[in-house]
Amino acid sequence: MAERIDLERIERNVFRDYFQDGLVDMLFGAYFLLIGLGLLGGSVAPFVVLIVFFAPLLRRLKARFTYPRTGYVEFRQGDPQALPWFVLGSVVLGLVALVAVLIATSVIAQPDHWYRWMPIFFSICLAGIFLGLALRVGLVRYYVDAGVALAGGPTFALLLLPGKLANIGLFFAAVGAVFLASGVFAFVRFLREYPLPTEGAGDVAD
């Protein structure tokens, strides 16, 4: 009782529990994979709209797999959140990096080549989001995801690929596949570490 009550650590543990199941990673990974395949195939619009199903699908999956194992929690609204600042900062940084690369490579004179460098912008945005999430919840796999996203940008931008959208398409497909695999691995481990409560040991009785 003499130790301080570290509310930040308690809150971080609660947030970490929410992300342990890997469902967010799986859904984002699948979404980016579809976007990437759509870009490679030349038509991404049908996949972009799928984002509207993200929240309802996540809620259903959590109700089916997560809440019966870890219990149900609602987070407080309106508290200052570090993640949105990371997102905003990442977008700004990504834009700055993209413009810097475009100027450095004299691409401004060749507008058709802009698409090739788009992976750099998105890689910085994604890296920022996952780094923010990693700092918020303390899960190692989000640091790895941030690193993968950051490395993916320059890697796929430097590839000489035919087609305007090939670089960005391959970037999203590759990053999406990594996130999906990471999410599946986390989900399987979660199911093993958090078995369903035994029959009859349900909620408190009246």
Added chain:
Amino acid sequence: MSPTEMGNTDLQPIADIDRLVHEPARLMILAVLYVVESADFTFLLRQTGLTRGNLSSHMTKLEDAGYIEVKKEFVDKIPRTLLHLTDKGRQAFQAYRKDMLQVLEDVAS
């Protein structure tokens, strides 16, 4: 006999500590509920490591004091007991933290 009656008013801050919050199990429950909007019974079981009976008993005490609100509902035919920290409970927890920090600083000095 209270510290005041004994003439030792320096111990009064310790005597004034909210005993309802001060109990370790209840303190854990309040600390978890303080950082979330609401949580169900199973979630609190996992977070606190208490037994069902223990958690249930302390929940009742906190509810009777008006520090938490307990709502029983059914979700897909499965019973769920949702707990939510009231404004009174939130203030009590904040006051407890402030009082304990003061007491511990005084003891350390």
